[in-house]
Amino acid sequence: MRTNIHTFFVISIILSCLSGFVDVHFITKRDARLDDRKDCPPVEGQPQPPTRVDTTARLQALRTEMLTAEVDVYIIPSEDAHQSEYPPSYDLRRTYISGLSGSAGIAVVTANKAALWTDGRYHLQADDELDCNWILMKDGVEGVPTMTEWIIEQMMNSTRKNVGASPFLLSSSKWKTYEEAFTQEEIMMKSVGANDLIDKIWTSGRPEKPNTPINALPLKFAGRSWQDKIVDLRSEMTKKHAGAFIVTSLDETAWLFNIRANDILYNPFVVSYAIVEMNQISLYLIGASTKLSQVPTDEETTEKLYQHLNTNQDGTCTGKTDLCVKVLEYNQSTLLADITTLAETSQSLKIWVTISCNQAIYETIPQSQVIQANSKVALIKSMKNSVERDGMQNSHIRDAVALINFMTKLEKEVKEGKKWTEVSAAADLKTYRFDQEYNRGLSFNSISGVGSNGAIIHYSPSNITDKQITTSEMYLLDSGGQYLDGTTDVTRTFHFGTPTEYEKECYTRVLMGHIDLALTKWPRGLYGRDFDAIARKPLWDVGLVYRHGTGHGIGAYLSVHEGPGRISISHSVNPSDEPLDEHMFFSDEPGYYEAGKFGIRLETIVMTEIVETEYHFDGTTMLGFKSITLVPYEPHLINFSMLSQKQIDWLNAYHKRVENEVGPKLSGEPLEWMKARTQTITTTSPASIILPSILLICITSILSLLK
Template identity: 40%
Template sequence: MRPFCIAVWTWLLVLEGLFLLVSSQPLQSDESDASLVRNCAINPPYLPPTVKNTSFHLSALRSLMDAQNISAYVIPATDPHLTEYIAPRDARRAWMTGFTGTAGTAVVSKTGAAVWTDGRYWIQAKRQMDCNWELNSGASIVDWILNETTAGEIVGADPFVFSVEDWESYSKPLLQAKRQFVAKEHNLVDDIWGAERPPVPTENIFKVPNELLGATWQTKVKEIRRQMKYNRYKPTAVLLSALDETAWLFNLRGNDIPYNPFFQSYTLLTADWIRLFVNESRLPQDIKEYLNTTCTTSECVQLKAYEDIRKNVHEYTKGNITIWIGQEYTTYGIYEVIPKSKLLIDRYSPVQITKSIKDPTEQKGLKAAHVRDAVAVISYFVWLEKNVPKGTETELSGACYVNNLRSKQNYSRGLSFETISASGLNAALAHYSPNNETNRKLSPDEMYLVDSGGQYLDGTTDITRTLHWGTPTNFQKEAYTRVLMGHIDLARSIFPAGTIGDVLDVWARHALWEVGLNYRHGTGHGIGSFLSVHEWPVGIGSGHTWQLEEGMFTSIEPGYYEDNEFGIRIEDVAMVTKAKTEHMFGGISYLTFEHVSLVPYERKLIDLSIMNKQQIGWLNNYYEKVWKTMSPVLRAQSLIEEYDWLQKHTRPFSHSVLVTSSLVVLAGALLGNLLLQGRLL
């Protein structure tokens, strides 16, 4: 009996080894996928159905340029508040080019047209732009413009869609090359867009409920005035240009920007008065009373027309004043009317910095929002497990389903961004969102990435999980596990208070770097309290980062993307909190992260054999927290399937058992390899 058992065990190992050899082969891209991107190298060019014909737009713009003696025109993907997500009426670059990615700049010359964007969007741009547009990944924008123009010619742009830094990055080198960079206050794209341009928002502005507020607007104004008073440069006013600054300051919200509860506005705040620049017709009477708009004392808000901000600021500068601005969100269109001697410039305004540290009520609300959000995500994963094997669901149907689940949660105010529902090669696009042309059927044979989030009255959420319902390859498992290892290493990190977020970026990448892998996006971004899903200056490895302080919230989201095959990202939101350390060198407190997202990871993609004891211990502790927090919530809502799913997916991992298992599998792989080579035959 014993020899028989040994023989059976050996053959099981051999079969497993053979299976591993097959499953570890690289995924082969479907040749038909080439039809998803343009091919401008052939004649006639091949254009996929996702491409927009821009010939008419370019012809009309060049006619206007010629009439105004402009040789090149620069079109950023921004708005007058330098908002990341913009209103449809401000999506000028997308309308001109067909490319809808959130990052990138277009330039049109007399004979050429080009777009620059970062690596996240290269494939998307090739799917959406026709061959009128060059996708430039080599020459800088200024170098391209210099090649398209001659000395003495004019390069035009709308100063209200450029930050001060960006404007000067064009004007200085162009001036050195004897070109003129000229501000055109009236945007040329708006002229050719004409009546087709979406209208100005008119929906009423509303207030965050009192029970969800940690501070009144009067308290917040008092704090900003305190910072003005004790600033050594003694500013007399603070100018707020970013939309989330005014929304946060007054505890007001709107619906002007997709996925972001903002309204078009500016604020000019002094020690003696407050001016809110907004479309007054959008303020109901109760909001006007709430803002004390009928009086003129220091705690009364004076309402001014939105369009009058530049004129009003210019008028204010005639006195003995100093205006404090945050350079990151102030446009050149406003900056240029303020004498340099009357400016106090920081990268971020005092409101941005103050807003980034959440008070206890905001912390409580964000945590509560993530619990409700986890109910929606867990319910979605249960639905996927049941329906994907049937072959009936797609990226779009999946996105619609999870969006609907979120909408049913208490305090829901819609999505925090367009859901990224990406299967197979589509997931290799870090910020892909499905449409009718690219919609892919969800399959047990492909990895699936879903990055989604919600806006709730008490907080904003953002979470990414990567799933597999079939049998992943060894490489997919290793890549996923190394992304998870980086995620855990960053989550476990302990650092001195005041550490710049970028310093921590290496924790998230190190496990990938060890085997020559990496990703092209930042590792973390701040998140708002019913505000922006990307809230700067909090962040990690993004170029926007600031000193991390207790009470800040950031995402942790390393990833890996294999072009034309699959994508992996694991994203959670975490709160910066005090760490328990034995010592406190220099009297400085040390910080760490507390996870707020509460959804388990994909078990079948985790290879514990390459993880260390500390990483596995963190994973088990996290799963225990997820179970203890979410199981009573699911049971209370009679979500029995979800409860059972969570129990299964939060089982603790055993390091010793999995190491033994990995050795057995390795032995099987070796035996299988020897058999294939004929050495045991």
């Protein structure tokens, strides 16, 4: 009997070891039908997903308002009046009417239908969160109509043919695009003015308007004074023959005036507008009179706001000889009235607005006086100055320390059998970041996803969906922090047990694309879309695809997603796009996701810099990437035989930087955790790298049982 037990355990161990090498998997073909909604229509007695919001009453109330406003169709975008990707809670109108909590999407409501378009990041999440009142339109999936195509089809037999929308919530460029598509079908875009229909029905449980304290960002973090930035902007205005520039994006006002607040969760922004003229600067703030004299709430800030902006305590510039900012109360009607007055002062005055400014502002300016072009503030902001570059690199080192310290603890305790969940892991990681110097919170809600939840690209863990982290499933962790000297965003994927060969292949192919993009060199003037495919090729080679952009810009103590540059073929060509240039920061984040199974993403922040090449054709300036995130990858998820020598060399060099730059700030178990993942790879032979260690574990286990 003893021999039989030993034999059973020996066979079990051998099979367990072999399972790391052999895995049979099936990839099912995905159905892209528009009516392919999970658990829809509802079946009596069958529960709906717990994350769904019942929107029946809300849609009924909206349709009543649509009748009053005489519109057949109503468009509800995700953005606020500033076209923010992440609006204040008060402005989450599309979330309120649809139930989708993700950051991207546009909702359309007719008299008897409701549809929502969203990109690949939110396809799975939208199916979980939208109730059965909604048709889910998956952008990027073959056969899915565009929003304008669908609206035109719905209005074929309509007599009124009015499509309603708030001009404050749609950018002027989108408004124009919709108008052009509808005009040929004799459909009209109808403005509802300042009376957005969602505002009329969202009367209960709505968050308050944002109104948080404003702190000046010290020069040791900003690198340049707001006065110098105004001089630069006015120089660009002169080149455009513009007498005024209207700043509408919240990250631009925060950067231009070196001010930060917490009006938007995870984004240190101030809800504001600004008008920069050649002889005057106006800044519109909520609670302006109070905030000007408030004592700073950040320990690093020493000046009150009125002192920082060189204005009087009442916001006027009377008696000021140097550059002064006139501070006014934030009000949409006041702003439009001031723009009207500005345009009327001189019919020859040209007013520069950006591509993303809202339709209400755009239509206030006479066509003969408007200049619409990309924002120079956005472009200059994205090309970080030397202080910002140093701060970004320093903050990423501190952030790596926080993540490595946390992961050391998490992996050890999961393997010991202690209970960790997606929610508890995200909460604990937050405390490690908060302990770091200059930390001012998170840069976004951590994406902590186990197994099937990891396949939801922008998954947000909650008590409803929470899963335990185990040794049997993949674990995707996408997180970041806000620091006075930088913003971080890092994703690593883990497996605390024995991954399947298929999981390892997928991880390795994601890593290959990740490395290939990091190695890319290109001539100045190219857009990110020109080489996005480089990161996808290792996956494409075997028929695997991910439905999100490969890289987004990132700010310096600003937004975790920053324009105008991006690395993406997942989006249509945008007139606000700019080429990638020196000193910009981007994410390098390919991934792969299997619905119901697992998600893999590897994200490292990179900085563009001028690089030397062997040849210099026609004096061309070549650019490349320097990795700023310094967190090791997972060796036991890598099939090293798939990597080229060039990829191996990059991985070794990267891990050497982790050792040299992060290592001195680690000690004890976290230092050992890091060193275990940064060992030099000397060969691409899978047998010489992986097999001995696995066989050693197997043999040791067998011998211990046979004693």
